Amino acid sequence: MGISERKEREKQEMRDLILNAATAMFIEEGYDKTSIRKIADKIEYSPATIYLYFKDKDEIFHAIHDKGFDKFFALMETTRSIENPFDRLIRLSDLYIDFAYENPEYYDLMFIMMAPIEALTHNNEDWTCGFQAYNFLKALIKECMDEGLMKEMDVEVAALSIWSFKHGMTSLAIRNRFKMYSEAEVKKLMKESCDMMLDLFRKK
């Protein structure tokens, strides 16, 4: 009979309803200002109902965290059209910062905040999203080395270094730690820094 299937569908619809409301509020207002009560208000259900579909607030935000990675993966895929792997690496690296600037709240959830990552630490889950993006980077780095475009070194070390650099610059900017520079200076310096840094990895 189709009743249980409809019920399953309705359950999923309700989850989506909650998640969409939560996502919209989160992107607008951030994590702290998106309360369970406000989400419940928005979808016109009681706060208790939300707990029938999500274990706790962290689980909701882990789901949003995943949506952020989906957005990021879609952006990453657009680099595939670039022939030269090193140019592709440069483009990917630029995209990373663009993504963070355009989706600061997502970036927060994905790479800075503890909340969503603790949801899976508790559940003994892997950080699949992160692994996927990281493997994309590693494969690209390997390709660069194989084609003799990049200095030979341990791929893990190179990936860790480049990601660290990119994340550091991004998160310092997002979290307002470049107060020693004006907004225009920051923009200019970040671009120059990225160009210089990746050039250090180029085989000459």
Place this chain on the structure above:
Amino acid sequence: MGISERKEREKQEMRDLILNAATAMFIEEGYDKTSIRKIADKIEYSPATIYLYFKDKDEIFHAIHDKGFDKFFALMETTRSIENPFDRLIRLSDLYIDFAYENPEYYDLMFIMMAPIEALTHNNEDWTCGFQAYNFLKALIKECMDEGLMKEMDVEVAALSIWSFKHGMTSLAIRNRFKMYSEAEVKKLMKESCDMMLDLFRKK
């Protein structure tokens, strides 16, 4: 008369009492778990009293943020004994990570969290602590270049790049984003990555 002086002294003592209690709790439990009410409980005063000495929670944590920088400055000074500027840069860079690992809560306040930096954004204050540490780094980089130990480049760009790299690695580690590696692997890769990265800046 000395009454107003005693009053001033007592006021400062009370501020210190609050700050010391807050700092101890913060280092033990972190920002979120250190509530105004718990601080008040610890020092055996009412929560409202704390608001006679600090504008809000952010102001307390900005004061702790400053204490963190004092700790960091003291550590930075220990590098002065190293003759070779580039070796000094390497040591400073290692110290940065050591500090973050040994004082993760302080590091949080200093370089990741919004709370303390927003306290001064609202008061139109400079981020003096940050400027000071950054100038130390820039002066050191300039010295390295002047002595022909480091590749010639814009000092601002070099400083921004090195700090970004260091902060990125540190904060990804602290915020549990290196789940693709075991603890031992992370330690090893971070060391290798730091060595490799700074070596890229070395003039050969």
Place this chain on the structure above:
DNA sequence: AAATATACTGAACAGTGTTTAGTAAAGTCA
């Protein structure tokens, strides 16, 4: 039609940062 299962909620628990009105002690001045 009766019994069971599902979906949902009101109200409460235990906490948060912050404000305000009121009190008791300390200091000032005639």
Place this chain on the structure above:
DNA sequence: TGACTTTACTAAACACTGTTCAGTATATTT
């Protein structure tokens, strides 16, 4: 010394927060 003022402090409240649980109304099954 007594009256007035300032200072230091607090109880209680406001407006929130995440989360739980007993109870209810509806839907499904027997």
